Structure formats: structure tokens, C-alpha cells
Amino acid sequence: MTFSEFRDILFKLALEKGCESAEVYASSSEGFSVTVLDSEINKYSVEQTNGLNLRVLVNGRNGYAYTEVFEDPEELVRHAIDNAAVIESTDVMPMQGACEYPEIPDVTDPLGAFDEKEKIELARRLEKDTLAFDSRVTRCDQYNSVNTSVIKTHIHNTLGLAADSEQSISYVIVNPILREGEEEHMGFGFKFRPSPDDIPGVIKESVENALLEFNASPVDSGEYRILLRNDAAADLIASFFSMFSAESVQKGLSLLNGKLGETIAAPCVSIVDDPFLADNPRAFDGEGVPSEKTDVIKDGVLASYLYNLKTALKDGVKSTSNAGRPSVASPVGIAPSNFYITAGEKSFDELKKELGSGLIITELSGLHAGLNPVSGDFSLIAKGQLVENGEAVRSVDQITCAGNFLTLMHDIEAVGNDIRWSFGGGFGRVGSPCLLIKKVVVSGK
Amino acid sequence: MVKSSIVSAVLDEALKTGGDFSELYLQDTESNSMRMINGVVETANYEREAGAGVRVLKGTKSAYAYSVDTSEAALIACARAAASAFNGMKDFEAKSICVDRIGRSWAKQPFAEIGNSDRVELLRRATEAAKNQSDEITQTIAAYMDFDHRTWVYNSEGLHAEDRRPRTRLAVQAVAMANGEAQTGSVSPGYGVGFEAYKDKIDVEAVGREAAKTAVTMLHAPECPAGKVPVVIDGGFGGVILHEACVHGLEATSVGRGSSVFCGKLGQQIASPIVNAVDDGTLPGEWGSMHFDDEGNPAQRNLLIENGILKTYLVDRLGSRLMDHPMTGSSRRENYTYAPTSRMTNTFFAPGSDDEEEMIRTMGEGLFAAKMGGGSVNPLTGEFNFAVSEAYWVRDGKILCPVRGATLIGKGAEVLMKIDRIGRRMWMAPGMCGSLSGSIPTNVGQPRIRVSEIVVGGKGGAL
Known part of the structure; x- marks a missing residue:
């Protein structure tokens, strides 16, 4: 069943069964992440998620039921109503009705426009440039990665609310391991929605953070x-x-x-x-x-x-x-x-x-x-x-x-x-x- | 769960670009949770999480693709997506399924047979017990959760393994307040069984009482002094020190790439000779147990440390390739959105032969950590930290007073060598462990132990 078909059936069933109102909070995402270690793809992940949380209002109380399987609307509505029935809080739990939203600026997420090949290339560069940054960097560890995802969110309810958003969220993590003498330390750097020009800065920061950890000792209490x-x-x-x-x-x-x-x-x-x-x-x-x-x-x-x-x-x-x-x-x-x-x-x-x-x-x-x-x-x-x-x-x-x-x-x-x-x-x-x-x-x- | 013809097609598709191993994992989990705050049910939730993932290995490289959609078309698409990480020619055929392993649930009373009113009653009993313990208890939070976690693993070596792992937990946090100060106490037992846990294994009222006792004790405790002193750590959740200070560093996730202080130490003395440590996923109905791991291998009892000597690492399939070490039935993942990796199950110091009272009597001045909170570790350096949720200062071998706000820090390799007493009675307590493959249920355990010196962090002055 598609999201909108499933939503419509849930709303109809919930209202038929006596709910004052019903709301779905649904989120789906498509993501990709890649780690290059020793110049080769070490970890490669393609991701697709989709989940829907039904909230019903019965006698002023909220009940919730969540599913990733868009198959059995009766069962989901039953769980939500059951859950509303045990709420003892006397707090009123309202839902938002139809409303206008402020304009917000578009956010640039340069990696969001990269194709898979370009992301893999960036992951290669991430490792190569990190190793080249300082002779004490011996390797990168497994969190070193390029990650992208697009997340769609829908909040719809029977009061007329229809809030939809789509966000592109990419990030890179730089995870070098440095050695000097017998000591080893790990660095960690990250940037959300980076542009390729940001990468050198992230590498620099992660390596410099690790360098700060060498030859350390406690101070007096x-x-x-x-x-x-x-x-x-x-x-x-x-x-x-x-x-x-x-x-x-x-x-x-x-x-x-x-x-x-x-x-x-x-x-x-x-x-x-x-x-x-x-x-x-x-x-x-x-x-x-x-x-x-x-x-x-x-x-x-x-x-x-x-x-x-x-x-x-x-x-x-x-x-x-x-x-x-x-x-x-x-x-x-x-x-x-x-x-x-x-x-x-x-x-x-x-x-x-x-x-x-x-x-x-x-x-x-x-x-x-x-x-x-x-x-x-x-x-x-x-x-x-x-x-x-x-x-x-x-x-x-x-x-x-x-x-x-x-x-x-x-x-x-x-x-x-x-x-x-x-x-x-x-x-x-x-x-x-x-x-x-x-x-x-x-x-x- | 999926037709065998689809399984074969998926496993085969995944190998088309030169992978040497493919695996299909399916998961379907139903869970219920409820929270009662100050005696009032505030939220009740039902969740069903289900999906599938396909993994391809080529030597020590891995690719994983997952989807919430488990239709044939979606599974084939996952197989293609994972395979697209490689660009060789097909080298291996997927074998048809020839091994079947079925793990049956340890639940006697499955959660599907339980009504919400049963769950509410538990929360009510625990809350009442906490409130009745003392007038100083001003707030209570009681949380209940149950899970029916089902998994199916198929791989290109002809393996099919199913597991069904129920688990349930009751968590009570009590808050004691006076003079603008607040202190808390928490108790949260859990088991890998059905709702019968609350009849057979968990004393519901005692959970509330214990949480309240800790909160009240800590409310009247001075701040813990800071310094390096001997520390006695009580049994049960005290075993978190083994979990953090040592065994994270034995997981293939860190050892496989040389990122652990315990690399290359097999057969060597890594702990005091009185130390024996075990990771055992086979214990029926325990919080961290399973019949088969998330790669379909039978759970194992692994003797990690014997008389202070390191005997084995915890190794999954990919780790076994990187390390040339046998797999240890240790492959786990939170759900289908993670590829599996080496993780702990039920991890504990085995019982020793020392007297629990003697170790305090002869410790001089130091800290008795009666209840441990959580902690974390940097496996590369072994630096760990733990919060102590209920602690007592010891002077001349006698308990002087409770102290609040204590933290223990140190380096795992050093602290293991400094264990100089291990008591006779071992017990375990549940926790959630977060790492590369998500958040999973693990037990930690130990008898009461003594460490000859450890840095105690606190903000108090002399007592």
C-alpha cells in the first residue's frame, strides 16, 4: 500500500472507531554511505527506510502505534486505541490543525547532488589526504566515511494539518589514527552538509585533535x-x-x-x-x-x-x-x-x-x-x-x-x-x- | 519467511560482481512500551520494525544494502545495490540451503497474550513500592518494555537460521529532593523471556524499593573526595568494568584493524592471575542470550581470560577473515539497518575464592562502589570511565558514609592487572550496549572485586 492509501484507511478506521482525531507522522529516507580504507572500498551501504507512527486522540488522551509494514491498518488502529485507553494523565493532548508555515530558505547540501561515483571518489580523497596530512597518521579507522541521505517527513491529521518536508543531509567523518613511539591516538572530525572545499579543514581539525593527546599526563587533583x-x-x-x-x-x-x-x-x-x-x-x-x-x-x-x-x-x-x-x-x-x-x-x-x-x-x-x-x-x-x-x-x-x-x-x-x-x-x-x-x-x- | 526460490535468487544476484559470500537477513520485531510518571501512565506505545538487508563480502571488504520493503523486487534491488560495490566477474555460486537451524523462544508467557492492564499493574506496583519507601521520594519514573524479536539468516554457504528472542525490562528511577537538591536511584532488571519474568525472576516491589533507597541514601551523602585509592566494586552491574575496560578491546571491530591495546596479546598475561572472564550467549533466558547469532552461527560460551591469560577474541565472519581467527558466535546487530559485527552477549568475571567482607576490611581507605552506572571506553587507548550511582567511603576498613558523584577512570590494561580480590558469588545485570552495529541488549556481571588503586573523580573535600 502507498503512504497516502494507508493514511486514508487509518484515518477512516480511527474515526469510525470513535477517535476524536488521528494523525500520522511518517518519515522515509534513502541513504548511502561509503568508507574507503587502504585505497579500497571497505564498507559500502545503501539504505532505504520508511516508517509511520499513528497517533489517535480518544477521550482527550493520545495513543500511539508505529509500523514499517503498511499492511494491516485495523491492527495498527487497534494498538493505538488500546494504548490511548490506558493513559491516566489528565493533561489535554491537542493536535495542530491546518495552518500556514513561514518561508524558510533552501539549504545547500553540495554532496546531495553527487552521484555514487563522485561520493566514492570523495571517500578515497578523504583517506588519501588524511594520510598525507601528517607523517604520524598511520591509517584511518572505520568511521572515516562519506554519508548522504534524503529524508521526507509528512505530518498529516484529520484536523486538516498537512506538513511536509524534504531534507538533504550529508556528512563526512574523518577518523585518523596517529602513532608516535609507542603511543597511538585517534582523531575525529565531522562536518554536516560539507562542500568539497570544507574537507581540508575537517582533516586538519581531526589530526590536530589527535596530536593534542600525545605525551599527556594527569594534573594534581x-x-x-x-x-x-x-x-x-x-x-x-x-x-x-x-x-x-x-x-x-x-x-x-x-x-x-x-x-x-x-x-x-x-x-x-x-x-x-x-x-x-x-x-x-x-x-x-x-x-x-x-x-x-x-x-x-x-x-x-x-x-x-x-x-x-x-x-x-x-x-x-x-x-x-x-x-x-x-x-x-x-x-x-x-x-x-x-x-x-x-x-x-x-x-x-x-x-x-x-x-x-x-x-x-x-x-x-x-x-x-x-x-x-x-x-x-x-x-x-x-x-x-x-x-x-x-x-x-x-x-x-x-x-x-x-x-x-x-x-x-x-x-x-x-x-x-x-x-x-x-x-x-x-x-x-x-x-x-x-x-x-x-x-x-x-x-x- | 521468504520462499526458498527468492532466497536463492537474492543470494545469487548478490554474487554477480565477484563477491565470495552473500547473506540475506530478515527481521520482524514487535514491541510495547509504557511510562508511568509519578504514578500516572503518561505514554503507551506499540512498534513494529521490519525489513531486510543483503550483505556481500569479497575478501575483507563488505557491502550492505537494506530496505524496509521485503518484496522479491526490493530484495533483488538490495542484492544489486550491495553487489554494485564490486566490479568483478561472477566467481562463486550460492549453494542451495542445506543447513536449517531454528531457535525457539524462551518465553513461557508470550507478550501477545498480555494486555495493557497487566503492564500498567506492574508499573503501579513498582511505583507504589518506591513512593512508600520514604517521604523524601518526590518523583518516580517507571518504564516497561517488551520485545518479540524474530530473525532469519540465509547465506550463500547453504545456511538457514531462524531465531526468536523475547526480552522484557522494567526500569524504575526514583528522585529524592530536599533543599533544592535532587538525587536519583535507578534499578532496571531485564531478561530474555516472556512476561513470566515478573513472576519467576523479578521481584517487582523490590525494584521500586531499591531505586528509592539509593536516591535517599545519595541525598544525604556528601560529595565524593577525588583521588587515587583502592576500590571495591560490588557484583552484578559492577561487571560493566569488564565490559568497558577490557572486552570492547577484544572485539574484532577493534582488534581486526589493529585498533586495540589487546592486539597481539593472545596467550599473554593481560590480567591478574586470579581473573577468569567469560562471554556466554547460550545462557537460556538471559538478557544478552540468543540461540544463533546474527550470522546464523550457534551462540557460544567463550572463555576470554583464564587465570589472567588472554584466550580468545570475539570474532564475526569479517573479523575472522581479517584476523585469521575462528568465529566465536558473537555476530550481532540491532536491526536490519546495520550489517552485523562482533559484539558481546552475557559478559562476566567468573566467581573467585575471596571473602566478600575481608576485601573491605583490609582495604584501608578507599571507595566501595555498591552500584555502578554506565560507562564508556576508547578501545584504541583503553581509557575508560564509569559513573558510580551508589558509593560509600571506607576508612580503616570500615564504611564511613555514603558519597555521591563518584566517577572511576583509568586504562583497561592497567586496571585488569590491579584486581587483587574476586568474591565467590557472581550475578548479572542488563544493559544496552552501543557500537558499530547499533544498540543491543547485553548482560554484564561479576562477583564483588577489589582493585588495588584507581582514580576516583568527585568534587568533595576531605571527609
């Missing part, structure tokens, strides 16, 4: 002033994103509960969620609500949580167009569009001078385990460099950085001008410039 590099800062903020979600706030799972209008960060910190950014815009969110830009933190003051339709109705405000689904199969939740700390004025190098003595943190790992978005606590393995008199003097590894997110937000002394986005760009993403932070507790020697 203690409190340090740190300069958190932009990519590490973006990863950290992404991990605490749920604190800003109205869903977490309403459930009492965010320490920002009750703090609207209060100062929760240093005055130099502002956070916005901006769906209109030119390199990753969207016209609507995960439930078809027209995009809007939201000030989340303004000069240190908490200005707004992020809402979908359900949580907005509960707080008596308008949705901030932040409905999101972690996957097509997931129920509607809350997700960022382009959520980021706005840029300050100083460059990374200027802030390094300002740091004087302390640590540059270039990488935080174990974010899925070593931090808790409910308590705000984190204790994470870190890498970086020891800085004395404004200059990096040696590399540092095998240390942990520990603190609390809310304390850290207050302790930000300056915000850099170099916004960087966390890996996973394309749909929702989180970004940050580098951050100069008064203190974190470091455990090392």
Missing part, C-alpha cells in the same frame, strides 16, 4: 579555572537539555522548576532556540506547529522553557514549536531546533590569554553515564591542556571534571565567539562557543 572548548561545551549543554524542557519541569524533574524570571546564569550567558538559522532551518516542529524563535536565557535570566502543544496548554502559554520525537516511532516529546549559547566577543585565543593559568578542556566523555540531568551533577572523564601564563604548556589526560550544571552556569566568566554544534546535526542540535569558567573540581594525580 584540585580546583581549576577552565576554558571549555566549544565542542566540549556543546556536548555538555546538549546533555543537560532536558532541564529546559517544559515536560521535565512540569513533572518536577528539572531544577529550573519555578525559576522563570530568576537569574540562573552569569549575565554574559544567553541561550536561544532558533529554528530559522540559515544552515539548518525548519518550517515546523514534530507536531506540525509553525516555527518560532525562543529566548530561553536572556542575560542570565531564565526567560522561557521549551514547549510542545500539550505542555504549553498546561502552562497557559503558546507552544514554542519544540515538539520533537527522538525517532519516528517515539511519542511526541520536546526537542531543540537550533539551541545554543549566543556568541560573545572574544576569540578562543584571547580567552586562553585571559585564563592565564588553568586548564583547557577539549573533550568530555561518558556523558550518557557521568551526569544527571535531574540533579545537575556531573563527573566526567576529560582531556585537555595545562595552561600557564596564557600558553598551553602540555597535554592532560586521565582526569575527571566534576561540578553541577547550575553552579557552572553562574560560574561562566566569559563566552567566546566561536559557536560549534554537537554531532548529530541535521534535525535538532545544540551549540556553544568556548566558555571561560571560574572553577571545576579536577581529580587527577
Whole structure:
């Protein structure tokens, strides 16, 4: 059955069985990825996916059912209605009706126009140029790849909503392994929607990142002033994103509960969620609500949580167009569009001078385990460099950085001008410039 | 699931450009999930994920194409797409199917026979138990999930293997709050069986109580001091240290291309002589078990480390070609959107002979990690990190007080040599492991162990 045939039958069945309304969120993709190692195609993948999530409204409650097999509409409707029947939440769960969408600019994705041969050629170049970049690069590892995909999304419902989008999302990953003496280190660089001209920069960055890891050792345990590099800062903020979600706030799972209008960060910190950014815009969110830009933190003051339709109705405000689904199969939740700390004025190098003595943190790992978005606590393995008199003097590894997110937000002394986005760009993403932070507790020697 | 004539046509088409091995994988998974927050059912979801993938190997090169569409035309198209990675002449014929392997579900009470009300009742019982544990429990999140995961593998060597792997898990997170601070505790048991798990294997109320106890204990705990000290890690999920610090580095995904600290170490001492470690996918009804792996090979019990000596790596078909090492029944993938690769199943330190109390009594000053959170590792360098979700500071061999916010970091190869005690009672706990072929269910396990020194990260001062 085609998508539209299946959709129409689902809608008809759902309404016949007493649903107040029904909605499908469908997404299909076609993708390609290739890895060249030792000058030959090592991994080659052709991808085609298609999934449909049915949401029904019964007595004000949502029930969901997802399938990749467009065969048995009765069964899917039955599962969705069954699931709506057990919902006990008294929150009203509305759906978006017909609406107009803002014009958004076309995004260029140069690799999207490449044919397969050109993509393979690019993957070859990726390996060759990485090996040639520095004599210490001994090989590339298996994440070294060129990836393209086109994703079509449809959100249609019985209230007249018809939101459709098509996105071309390509990315390259550079994954060199460097050796010097007995030591080996892996680099990682990526770029979403790259043009071929961006490739040398990605290679340079991935190799330079790995070079920073040689001859590293821990520092003494203690409190340090740190300069958190932009990519590490973006990863950290992404991990605490749920604190800003109205869903977490309403459930009492965010320490920002009750703090609207209060100062929760240093005055130099502002956070916005901006769906209109030119390199990753969207016209609507995960439930078809027209995009809007939201000030989340303004000069240190908490200005707004992020809402979908359900949580907005509960707080008596308008949705901030932040409905999101972690996957097509997931129920509607809350997700960022382009959520980021706005840029300050100083460059990374200027802030390094300002740091004087302390640590540059270039990488935080174990974010899925070593931090808790409910308590705000984190204790994470870190890498970086020891800085004395404004200059990096040696590399540092095998240390942990520990603190609390809310304390850290207050302790930000300056915000850099170099916004960087966390890996996973394309749909929702989180970004940050580098951050100069008064203190974190470091455990090392 | 697919007619044998179609299977042959697909496997043959895939070999047309010179591949020496082809494989068709089909998957059909039904799952149900439900979340109860603060005693109220918030979401209920049903998912059916189904599709197919065709893989072609030529020496150590691989191509994979997958599709949600499993019609004959789509499968042939996948075969062509995968074959298009190579440009040689046909060299190998696909053999007709001559081996049939069928794995039967371990479920006594299949999920299709369970109603949503049964699922709600479980969540309610676990939630009530958590809330009744203490007045300081302010929030609870209880989540339930079940999966009926079915797979079919056919390959050009004439193999047909089907498997059916049920699994279910109950996860409770309790939050304790006071004075603007929040601490959490989580417990989340899971098994590779049907709904009978909640009668036979899982004490539902205890899950809620345990989660609540940890949250309350941590709410009143000072911050963990930082430093390098002896650490005792309790059994069960403590085995995540073996999973991260060692066995990821034994997977062919890292060893095959020389990207592991354990490369070239077969037959060598890589751990203290009291260490024995096992990866066993055959244990009936365990979270990480299967009858056949995702290349159709029977699951195996692999003795990884014997008396500290490295005995084997975990190797899939492609890895066996790269490493000239036998396959170990370790090939796994999340679903049809991933080509299979070497992964863990149920991985644990085997029981030792040390007294569980003695190892704390004689440790001097250090940390007792009673419950571990998750962690991760860089297999190239062996650098690992783990969160400790419930920990106690030990002074003069006695528990002084609980401490919060502890993290353990180190290098796998070093920490394995520093294990100086292994207790007698081993148990396992489930987790989800993410790697090249997606997110898969794996068990970790161990008896209580002691490591003579390890870097503990925390933000506290002297206690």
C-alpha cells in the first residue's frame, strides 16, 4: 500500500472507531554511505527506510502505534486505541490543525547532488589526504566515511494539518589514527552538509585533535579555572537539555522548576532556540506547529522553557514549536531546533590569554553515564591542556571534571565567539562557543 | 519467511560482481512500551520494525544494502545495490540451503497474550513500592518494555537460521529532593523471556524499593573526595568494568584493524592471575542470550581470560577473515539497518575464592562502589570511565558514609592487572550496549572485586 492509501484507511478506521482525531507522522529516507580504507572500498551501504507512527486522540488522551509494514491498518488502529485507553494523565493532548508555515530558505547540501561515483571518489580523497596530512597518521579507522541521505517527513491529521518536508543531509567523518613511539591516538572530525572545499579543514581539525593527546599526563587533583572548548561545551549543554524542557519541569524533574524570571546564569550567558538559522532551518516542529524563535536565557535570566502543544496548554502559554520525537516511532516529546549559547566577543585565543593559568578542556566523555540531568551533577572523564601564563604548556589526560550544571552556569566568566554544534546535526542540535569558567573540581594525580 | 526460490535468487544476484559470500537477513520485531510518571501512565506505545538487508563480502571488504520493503523486487534491488560495490566477474555460486537451524523462544508467557492492564499493574506496583519507601521520594519514573524479536539468516554457504528472542525490562528511577537538591536511584532488571519474568525472576516491589533507597541514601551523602585509592566494586552491574575496560578491546571491530591495546596479546598475561572472564550467549533466558547469532552461527560460551591469560577474541565472519581467527558466535546487530559485527552477549568475571567482607576490611581507605552506572571506553587507548550511582567511603576498613558523584577512570590494561580480590558469588545485570552495529541488549556481571588503586573523580573535600 502507498503512504497516502494507508493514511486514508487509518484515518477512516480511527474515526469510525470513535477517535476524536488521528494523525500520522511518517518519515522515509534513502541513504548511502561509503568508507574507503587502504585505497579500497571497505564498507559500502545503501539504505532505504520508511516508517509511520499513528497517533489517535480518544477521550482527550493520545495513543500511539508505529509500523514499517503498511499492511494491516485495523491492527495498527487497534494498538493505538488500546494504548490511548490506558493513559491516566489528565493533561489535554491537542493536535495542530491546518495552518500556514513561514518561508524558510533552501539549504545547500553540495554532496546531495553527487552521484555514487563522485561520493566514492570523495571517500578515497578523504583517506588519501588524511594520510598525507601528517607523517604520524598511520591509517584511518572505520568511521572515516562519506554519508548522504534524503529524508521526507509528512505530518498529516484529520484536523486538516498537512506538513511536509524534504531534507538533504550529508556528512563526512574523518577518523585518523596517529602513532608516535609507542603511543597511538585517534582523531575525529565531522562536518554536516560539507562542500568539497570544507574537507581540508575537517582533516586538519581531526589530526590536530589527535596530536593534542600525545605525551599527556594527569594534573594534581584540585580546583581549576577552565576554558571549555566549544565542542566540549556543546556536548555538555546538549546533555543537560532536558532541564529546559517544559515536560521535565512540569513533572518536577528539572531544577529550573519555578525559576522563570530568576537569574540562573552569569549575565554574559544567553541561550536561544532558533529554528530559522540559515544552515539548518525548519518550517515546523514534530507536531506540525509553525516555527518560532525562543529566548530561553536572556542575560542570565531564565526567560522561557521549551514547549510542545500539550505542555504549553498546561502552562497557559503558546507552544514554542519544540515538539520533537527522538525517532519516528517515539511519542511526541520536546526537542531543540537550533539551541545554543549566543556568541560573545572574544576569540578562543584571547580567552586562553585571559585564563592565564588553568586548564583547557577539549573533550568530555561518558556523558550518557557521568551526569544527571535531574540533579545537575556531573563527573566526567576529560582531556585537555595545562595552561600557564596564557600558553598551553602540555597535554592532560586521565582526569575527571566534576561540578553541577547550575553552579557552572553562574560560574561562566566569559563566552567566546566561536559557536560549534554537537554531532548529530541535521534535525535538532545544540551549540556553544568556548566558555571561560571560574572553577571545576579536577581529580587527577 | 521468504520462499526458498527468492532466497536463492537474492543470494545469487548478490554474487554477480565477484563477491565470495552473500547473506540475506530478515527481521520482524514487535514491541510495547509504557511510562508511568509519578504514578500516572503518561505514554503507551506499540512498534513494529521490519525489513531486510543483503550483505556481500569479497575478501575483507563488505557491502550492505537494506530496505524496509521485503518484496522479491526490493530484495533483488538490495542484492544489486550491495553487489554494485564490486566490479568483478561472477566467481562463486550460492549453494542451495542445506543447513536449517531454528531457535525457539524462551518465553513461557508470550507478550501477545498480555494486555495493557497487566503492564500498567506492574508499573503501579513498582511505583507504589518506591513512593512508600520514604517521604523524601518526590518523583518516580517507571518504564516497561517488551520485545518479540524474530530473525532469519540465509547465506550463500547453504545456511538457514531462524531465531526468536523475547526480552522484557522494567526500569524504575526514583528522585529524592530536599533543599533544592535532587538525587536519583535507578534499578532496571531485564531478561530474555516472556512476561513470566515478573513472576519467576523479578521481584517487582523490590525494584521500586531499591531505586528509592539509593536516591535517599545519595541525598544525604556528601560529595565524593577525588583521588587515587583502592576500590571495591560490588557484583552484578559492577561487571560493566569488564565490559568497558577490557572486552570492547577484544572485539574484532577493534582488534581486526589493529585498533586495540589487546592486539597481539593472545596467550599473554593481560590480567591478574586470579581473573577468569567469560562471554556466554547460550545462557537460556538471559538478557544478552540468543540461540544463533546474527550470522546464523550457534551462540557460544567463550572463555576470554583464564587465570589472567588472554584466550580468545570475539570474532564475526569479517573479523575472522581479517584476523585469521575462528568465529566465536558473537555476530550481532540491532536491526536490519546495520550489517552485523562482533559484539558481546552475557559478559562476566567468573566467581573467585575471596571473602566478600575481608576485601573491605583490609582495604584501608578507599571507595566501595555498591552500584555502578554506565560507562564508556576508547578501545584504541583503553581509557575508560564509569559513573558510580551508589558509593560509600571506607576508612580503616570500615564504611564511613555514603558519597555521591563518584566517577572511576583509568586504562583497561592497567586496571585488569590491579584486581587483587574476586568474591565467590557472581550475578548479572542488563544493559544496552552501543557500537558499530547499533544498540543491543547485553548482560554484564561479576562477583564483588577489589582493585588495588584507581582514580576516583568527585568534587568533595576531605571527609
